[in-house]
Amino acid sequence: MDQANVYNQINMSAPNGFGNSTGGPVNDPVNPGVLLQQNTVLLSAIVPGFICPTTPRTSNSNAPYMDDYWTSSITGGVLWHGGGVCDYSAWSDSSSMTESIALVPGNPGAKWMILDGDCNMTDSNSYHNVGMQIAQVTDGLSNTMLISESAGTFNNWAMGKNLGPMAESGVPNSQHGDSFTDWSLAIKLWRAVGPGSSLAGRTNGNCGVNCTNWFNAYSFHTGGAHMLMGDGTVRFISQNIDLTTLRSLTLANDSTAIGAF
Secondary structure, eight states: OOOHHHHHHOOTTSOSSBSSTTOOOEEOSSSTTOEEOOOGGGGTOOOGGGOOTTSOOSOSEEEEEEOHHIIIIISSSOOEEEEEBOSEEEEEEOTHHHHHOTTOOOOTTOOBSSSSTTOOTTSTTTTOOOOOOGGGOTTOGGGSEEEEEBOOTTEEEETTEEEEEOOBTTBTTOTTTTTTSBGGGOEEEOOOBOTTOTTTTOOSSOBOBSSBSSSSBBOSSTTEEEEEETTSOEEEEETTOOHHHHHHHHBSSOOOOOOOO
């Protein structure tokens, strides 16, 4: 990425956030009372390679915002994020695709490429973050998605329409406000969109690509979105892709044969 100066300033021993909007330290979640300081490069650095030129926006930098998930669910403390935008996301969990698409049987032992375990946020494996060995990707790296476009998430876009600022449960500047659009936090869950789902403002049909940029692969390209596979190749995936095939692409070892896509 040619960003060694940014990389070298990141404190890998501290959370990738701050105690206030201007860059204050945060409490160590493992050792309460111990303050950890992250470099404010996370609030300022813009990485051009993470920005898709087709995405409509007025700025390539996010204003600081509060992470409501950390604040309410993890430590009871406060964590702030910000920094340069990112139109790409790694996926940590596609379990809710099974909930949204009843005809996809799923494999309870299958894992996602980025994190270990099933990445369910209530599961004991959720925060191991040890990743996967290549040998564990038994479906093959060319058949396993690593990263995809998930663009423009400062606002909630659905089927090409701007539905306004992204917010979780109607809370401004919440985790789904600017969250997952800055490069330091570019990882999220995957949910396909079912008929009538409010996530995409849809009234009919299941959809997995370019439905909504909330928990979904989304781009401003016509007809689909780019995805990075585990072998380093980039594929343009049609927004009309079969949903069973799409779900299998997000899993590293579900042992499902994948045809042309």
